[in-house]
Amino acid sequence: MxxxxxxxxxxxxxxxxxxxxxxxxxxxxxxxxxxxRRALSDPGKPAAEKAAVTAxxxxxxxxxxxxxxxxxxxxxxxxTSGDMVDALEELAIGAMVLAADADDGLDxxxxxxxxxxxxxxxxxxxxxxxxxxxxxxxxxxGLLDTLLSGKVTxxxxxxxxxxxxxxxxxxxxxxxxMCASIAARRREQLIAVVRTATELSQPQRRRLADALAASYGxxxxxxxxxxPSVVGGISVQIGDELIDGTAASRLVAVRRKLAG
Numbered sequence: 001m002x003x004x005x006x007x008x009x010x011x012x013x014x015x016x017x018x019x020x021x022x023x024x025x026x027x028x029x030x031x032x033x034x035x036x037r038r039a040l041s042d043p044g045k046p047a048a049e050k051a052a053v054t055a056x057x058x059x060x061x062x063x064x065x066x067x068x069x070x071x072x073x074x075x076x077x078x079x080t081s082g083d084m085v086d087a088l089e090e091l092a093i094g095a096m097v098l099a100a101d102a103d104d105g106l107d108x109x110x111x112x113x114x115x116x117x118x119x120x121x122x123x124x125x126x127x128x129x130x131x132x133x134x135x136x137x138x139x140x141x142g143l144l145d146t147l148l149s150g151k152v153t154x155x156x157x158x159x160x161x162x163x164x165x166x167x168x169x170x171x172x173x174x175x176x177x178m179c180a181s182i183a184a185r186r187r188e189q190l191i192a193v194v195r196t197a198t199e200l201s202q203p204q205r206r207r208l209a210d211a212l213a214a215s216y217g218x219x220x221x222x223x224x225x226x227x228p229s230v231v232g233g234i235s236v237q238i239g240d241e242l243i244d245g246t247a248a249s250r251l252v253a254v255r256r257k258l259a260g
Contacts, residue, residue, distance in 0.1 A: 014099075015065075016095045016096070016098045016099035016102065017095070017096065017099045017155065017158060018063065019063065019065055019066055019069075019092075019095040020092045020093070020095035020096045020099070020158075020159075020162075022062040022063060022066040023066060023069065023070075023088055023089075023091055023092035023095065024089070024092045024162050024166065025062075026058070026062070026066070026070055026088060027085055027088050027089045027092060027166065027168075028166055030084075030085045030088070031085060031166070031168060036057075037081045037084070037085060038081050039053065040053065040054060040073075040074045040081075040084070041074070041078045041080070041081035041083075041084040042081075043077050043078070047074075047075040047076075048075075050074040050075060051071045051074055051075050053074070054067075054070055054071045054074040055067060055071055058070060058071075069088075069091060070088065073087060073088055089168070090182060092162075093159065093178070093179050093182045094182055094186070096109075096155055096158065096159045096162075096179075097109065097182055097183045097186050098186075099155050100153065100155045100156070100183070101186060101187075103153075103155070105153045105155060105156075106183060106186065106187070107221070108152070108153045108156065109153060109155060109156050109159070109183055110180055110183050110184065110191070110221055110223075111223070112148075112151075112152035112153065112156035112157075112160075113156065113159070113160070113176050113179055113180045113183070114176075114180060114191075114223040115152075116147075116148065116152070116160055116176060117172075117173050117176040117177065117180075118225070119147075120172050120173055120176070121173055126143075127172065127173075129143065130143070130144075130164050130172060131167065131171075131172065137165055140164055140165070141161060141164075141165075144157065144160060144161055144164060145157075148160065159179055160176070163175040163176060163179065184221060187219065188218055188219070189218060189219040189220065189221050190212075190216055190218050190219070190220045190221070190238055190239075191220075191221050191223060191238070192209075192212055192220050192221070192222050192223065192236050192237065192238045193223050193225060193236070193237045193238075194208065194222050194223065194224045194225065194234055194235070194236050195225045195227045195230050195234060195235045195236075195237075195246070196224065196225075196226065196227065196230055196233075196234040196235075197226070197227065197228060197229075197230040197231065197232065198226070199224070199226060200224055200234075205222055205224070208222065208234075208236075209221075209222055212236065212238070216238070220238070230246045231246065231251065232246065233245040233246040234246060235249070
């Protein structure tokens with residue numbers, strides 16, 4: 001797949017969220033209209049022809065910024081039609097991230113996505129309700145508003161709402177992880193999931209984040225999980241790498257040796 005044709009421009013929060021909403025709407029249209037999606041991503045058609053069709057479809061219905069991005073995507077070459085739509089979705093998520101960043105809310109966005117992901121993972125009934133195709137969209141939005149209003153930023157709620165309304169064949173936890181990864185890439189920051197039996201103080205968080213940043217060569221954002229099963233110490237997971245210094249893990253190791 002080619003690289004994304006255009007990156008979302010730097011813009012004010014209101015403009016960024018409008019850009020995101022319009023791009024999400026285009027993604028929804030292309031996911032529904034399979035023939036249109038294939039036509040706009042067909043590598044056998046001239047780029048100018050695809051650009052003209054896209055401009056005719058969108059002109060006057062979306063902002064010029066959104067139209068330019070979708071035209072650029074249509075002009076590009078893609079391995080599959082799905083790749084083009086995936087790229088547009090990433091641009092939409094990126095615009096939401098820009099909105100959060102412009103409002104100094106990037107940390108809150110990442111924390112909100114992570115915390116809600118934990119809630120979803122631990123509550124199968126809630127997860128099933130939000131994934132239920134027969135449940136009306138306004139009911140799902142009402143459920144999200146009840147759960148999250150006042151607890152996360154407006155941009156975070158808006159992005160989570162998009163992921164719930166348009167799952168695109170993914171589990172919600174996967175969609176939330178994808179959004180968090182895009183947010184982390186905004187500042188080339190790694191995400192570390194830290195498990196500890198007790199809450200870490202702000203100085204402890206700073207020291208841990210600084211130590212991990214020195215080890216990995218990038219800033220590290222900490223997502224801290226309070227886990228009573230951790231007897232002492234902490235475990236840190238970054239991607240597929242686990243740094244485990246918990247007493248619980250050492251007890252397991254001792255038991256294994258005794259059993260042997």
